[in-house]
Amino acid sequence: MQEDPGADAPTAVPPGAAQPTGIPATRPPMASDTLDAVQAALGAEHAAVWVYGLVSAFLPASFDAGIDVGALAHRARRDATERLLGASGATPRAAEPAYLPPQPVTDQASALALLITAEQDATVAWRAVLDRTDDADVRAAAAQALTEEAVRATKWRIVAGVSPATPSFPGQP
Amino acid sequence: MTRSPLTRRAVLRAIAAGAVAAPVLAACTAEDGPPAPDPLAALAARARADAALATAVAAAVPALAAPAGEVARVRGEHAAALQAEVDRERPPSSTAPSSTPATAPPAAPADPAAAKAALVDGLTAAEKEAGGVVAAVPRHRAGMVASVGAACASLREVLA
Numbered sequence: 001m002q003e004d005p006g007a008d009a010p011t012a013v014p015p016g017a018a019q020p021t022g023i024p025a026t027r028p029p030m031a032s033d034t035l036d037a038v039q040a041a042l043g044a045e046h047a048a049v050w051v052y053g054l055v056s057a058f059l060p061a062s063f064d065a066g067i068d069v070g071a072l073a074h075r076a077r078r079d080a081t082e083r084l085l086g087a088s089g090a091t092p093r094a095a096e097p098a099y100l101p102p103q104p105v106t107d108q109a110s111a112l113a114l115l116i117t118a119e120q121d122a123t124v125a126w127r128a129v130l131d132r133t134d135d136a137d138v139r140a141a142a143a144q145a146l147t148e149e150a151v152r153a154t155k156w157r158i159v160a161g162v163s164p165a166t167p168s169f170p171g172q173p
Numbered sequence: 174m175t176r177s178p179l180t181r182r183a184v185l186r187a188i189a190a191g192a193v194a195a196p197v198l199a200a201c202t203a204e205d206g207p208p209a210p211d212p213l214a215a216l217a218a219r220a221r222a223d224a225a226l227a228t229a230v231a232a233a234v235p236a237l238a239a240p241a242g243e244v245a246r247v248r249g250e251h252a253a254a255l256q257a258e259v260d261r262e263r264p265p266s267s268t269a270p271s272s273t274p275a276t277a278p279p280a281a282p283a284d285p286a287a288a289k290a291a292l293v294d295g296l297t298a299a300e301k302e303a304g305g306v307v308a309a310v311p312r313h314r315a316g317m318v319a320s321v322g323a324a325c326a327s328l329r330e331v332l333a
Contacts, residue, residue: 123323130316136308143307143319147300150323154330164243166327168250169320 023080027087027137034133037125038085039093041142044118044125045078046095051118054101058111066159070115070152074122077145084141112160119153127171146171211263212306213314216321217255219302222279223295224248229281230288237288240331244292247328248299251321258314293329300325 030038052071059067082092101114126149129142150170157165227245231238282288303322307315 127316127320130307130319131312133315134312139307139315143304143315143322146319147323147326150320150327151330154327158330164246165331166243166247166324168247168324169254169317170323170327172316172320 023083023087023137025087026089027084030085030088030090030135030138031133034129034135034138035085035088035090037129037132038081038138039090041122041125041129041145042078042081042085042093044122045074045081046093047099048074048118048122049078050095050099051101051114054105055111055115058105059108066155070119073148073152077148080141084138109160112156115156116153116160116162119149119156122149123153123171124173125171128173130171208263211259212310213255213259213318216299216303216306216318217252217259219295219299220248220252220255220321223292223299224252226279226281226295227292229278230292233281233283234285234288236285237292237332241288241292243331244296244328247324251324254317255321258317289332293332296325296328296332 029035049071052067052074056064056067085092102117103110103113105111105114123146126142126146130139130146133139133142150166153170154166157163224245227241227248231241231245234241282291300322303318303325307318307322310318
């Protein structure tokens, strides 16, 4: 899948972000429990991309770098997950037109809370993939996503002054 | 043409011999020596060591009391959960020595920078070790091990 040419298309890929390498053009179909979990994780990535687009309006410019890095990482993870699903013969789930935040976003505090929620939801989704796959490629991608998103959730909790800054088992429901 | 049946018979005999030999070899391997150590036991030991060091740092270095206390809490929970999984899969016999032998508490570096570096090094090594184990365990363990690795990476942010 080629880069999305839309207005939000990233111009560079951050180091450590999901890369297109390593996903063959075609691979065996996923088991149905794995497929459902990966589609759910893709849904969490779509939601995270949307959230990062929403919150920037409520955060001062000093947050721009962190927002850009997170937004870029989720777009890269979304694209890599779509490629993985497509190569497995599945149709990647599309993004919703909009998402309903659990709390309305009106200021810096509610914007940070939504960022934490989005990262946390993504860790839960990828952890669920790990519990539902024996596929080495899927497992490696899920473990990498879980770690990156747990780290970003921790960074946002620290910024927001939320304690504890990390759960003991990120992504564990 | 005349050699063909002989050859086929020889091949069949060889296959039959192999079919018999393989299980015998497998059985020998299984019975010789102790079973391979549970990979989660090493992760549990490392988590215990990290928790002990973090506890010592939290007591010795006031500037690091809060973040080191956080490392001690999380790594202590990792140690308990990993050990519980090790014991669930292979229950320890009552005569075997305790799987958590008491060890002397580690000496915490008094210098804050050195103490922080020691904690970060431990977490980095733990994350790497968990990453290697994730690929090789059954799915019911993969999620927990990956969460442990993700928590170690997150704790580095707490110390940053």
